[in-house]
Amino acid sequence: MGISVSDGVRVAMLGGTFDPVHLGHLRSAVELVDALGLERVHMIPAHQPPLREAPGVPSHERLTLLQHGIGDTPRLVADDREIRRDGPSYSADTLASLRAEYGESARLVMALGHDAFLKLAGWHQPQRLFELAHLVVIERPDHHQPLPDTLGELIAGREVDDPAALFATPAGGLLRLSLPTRMAISATEVRQRLCYGGSVRYLLPEAVERRIMALGLYRHER
Structure with a gap:
């Protein structure tokens, strides 16, 4: 994998x-590397998202698009472990897989919006x-909305x-992080633009846009 598993290695999911x-996804990943001093960010497409409808584009193709988007960007990895796993793509199971891979002393992070x-x-x-x-x-x-009571109890202390x-410590903490670049790009809006033939230039990496156009992806959502 190119990174030795040693005490304190910093890895994010x-x-x-x-x-x-x-580009919003990818820029956030790069800025996480810088802000947290990470050795690696595993970008992991969900195979069967448990809390939303299945995406219209198959998981293997979304992985390929991610690989094209990352290209040779240092420390970012397109990870297929949820695609290889049967059943719903639960984050707890994915973290358990990463923890087993990197060891108990690794500093493992799950980043989320x-x-x-x-x-x-x-x-x-x-x-x-x-x-x-x-x-x-x-x-x-x-965003200044108060936290739900159940969430407040979960993160207390x-x-x-x-x-x-x-x-x-290796796990158990919570950090709220403001990233320098806040790219207000919505995948929903990108799909809508692709559906009606609108421009997605400068919203997607060029390699991703080229593959989507070549395969006619997302046009079926009319």
């Missing part, structure tokens, strides 16, 4: 449907997420103020 992967964070208490085995990893919430600067405090 950034999951999602990536339907399709866009603010909207997903607000629903965290309703996820499959949410307490187990903290047993396996730290959570890093990518903040939305325009876990929040820290900076990466150094987070990585003092």
